[in-house]
Amino acid sequence: MTRQSITLSKPNDEWLQQQVSEGAEYSSKSELINELIRNARRAEAINNRLAQAEQSGFTSQSAAEMLQEFKQGLARHV
DSSP, X not given: OOOOOOOOOHHHHHXXXXXXXXXXXXXXXXXXXXXXXXXXXXXXXXXXXXXXXHHHSOOSSOHHHHHHHHHHHHHTTO
């Protein structure tokens, strides 16, 4: 993994620390930040696909098929 140095505002740092200390889901701020980035990437992929569908005017895929495709594509990026 690449090591980075970032500067956080006090409220954001406090929020991150609270998430790590209160929940058992994340063991460090780095782990939580990586999860937030993964979530943002997923949202971006979904929004891009929706924009493509809107531009084409139609899709032959069902909502379930589209969701499955998104999950498969995102699994390759994690």
